[in-house]
Amino acid sequence: MRVSIDDVAARAQVSTATVSRALRGLPKVNPATRARVFAVAEEMGYVPSPSARRLATGRTKTVGVLVPFIDRWYFANALEGIDQELREHGYNLLLFSLGGYMHGQQRRFTEQMVRKQIDALVVLCLGLSATELAELQRINIPIIAVGGPVGGCRGVHVDDAAAAAAATQHLIDLGHKKIGHLRGGINDEKNFVVPSLRAEAFEATMRRAGLELRPEWSVAGDFTVGQGAAAAATLFTQSGERPTAIFCGSDEMAIGLMFEARRRGIRIPQDLSLIGIDDHDFSAPAGLSTVAQKPLQHGLLAAQVLLAELDGLTIPRHEDPMPFKLIQRESTAPPTPPA
Structure with a gap:
């Protein structure tokens, strides 16, 4: 049977609010009480539910990624970089795939799709319309673009x-x-x-x-x-x-x-x-x-920027283009002189 926060509070002989504050590391909890709560929670195998954590912190621990395709080389590698960094910090990735560029059809990506589902958003190689960007800005979450410039967003991409x-x-x-x-x-x-x-x-x-x-x-x-x-x-x-x-x-x-x-x-x-x-x-x-270019590194950096912002850190805006390198292989040579 799943152990609840009420079970931990009863065993530790404190209120559920005290258990919540102690496990979240919030102030105004006696050190001895905090230690007792942690010991009881560990002994009973208590794991806070995702919904409880979300209610307590206001965070979903999820970052959304808006992508037009998932089967293109750049997108797949950038996604891998984003996912690596998020998993390292206990975050989940929620993919919003548009199934292609819709070839002029109206897209179905709105504020309602992301409200209360994600803490931040990565936009992969896709221009947002003024209406779409305004809707996303209304929910006041960090947004960053990867792979190409997107109006109104910070970006991680080559020149x-x-x-x-x-x-x-x-x-x-x-x-x-x-x-x-x-x-x-x-x-x-x-x-x-x-x-x-x-x-x-x-x-x-x-x-x-x-x-x-x-x-x-x-x-x-x-x-x-x-x-x-x-x-x-x-x-x-x-x-x-x-x-x-x-x-x-x-x-x-x-x-x-x-x-x-x-x-x-x-x-x-x-x-x-x-x-x-x-x-x-x-x-x-x-x-x-x-x-x-290195899309995996682009994804890693974009996720790092968003996570730092979510943690309230003061970070410089990333404006410098990512590096690129010309590599000459066998496919280029001087033109063959006419016979």
Whole structure:
């Protein structure tokens, strides 16, 4: 039979309020009484119920994570980092999955979904509308964004524009002048800003180098392997002349492009150099050059910031972008001279 707080109070010969105060470490409890309560609670195997703890502290010991997908590499790794840090501190993770970006449909994420369920919220790579953000701010919980900037929220993410510029400049420095682009798709761009940040940085870097932007060499791939392969097929078939190098807005699209190139007998890097962003788990085995980021570390830091705020600690606002690193592997090389 489950031991109740009333059972502990009766055995320790104190009130239930005293038991509650003693076990919560609150003041105005005699040290000897506190010690007796702890001894009795341990002897009887008393475990406070989650609802009792919530009523006593006003805390749910739960942090929510709002995520558009759970099957993408970045999201999965960031979730792991968040969960590791929360479990280390006795917190639970409550996942709010939108099941994709809804492709323009109205989302069902409101204040009522999170009220009294969570103590704080992490927003993964998703732009909140002004209405959604206002609703969340009304419940006065800490909110932080991970993976890309979200208006009105603190954020933990790389400088996506700088990362894309570094990838593009790497191809230019190798001597490539005919450079294509596999970018994030229209549905991605409607819902978060990372694809457009990377695309705009690619175009700006090309213009600074005085290089031509060929519209037929810019195709959307929606940040997935399958769509990357499909976009590559479009790029390879709709243009008589092929670029000598391609910047992909994500490693997953780049890996898809590698599959399609192999099917068509296009050699990498002899016929086509290729670079992505992320350092996906498959990037090193595939020999893919990339701009590496560490989503697990992003998740860890975001959870640390929220937990510190929940503990009432004064912490500096985290505004500096997370670090990234350009890694050259076998997929990039100088262009092959014409025969």
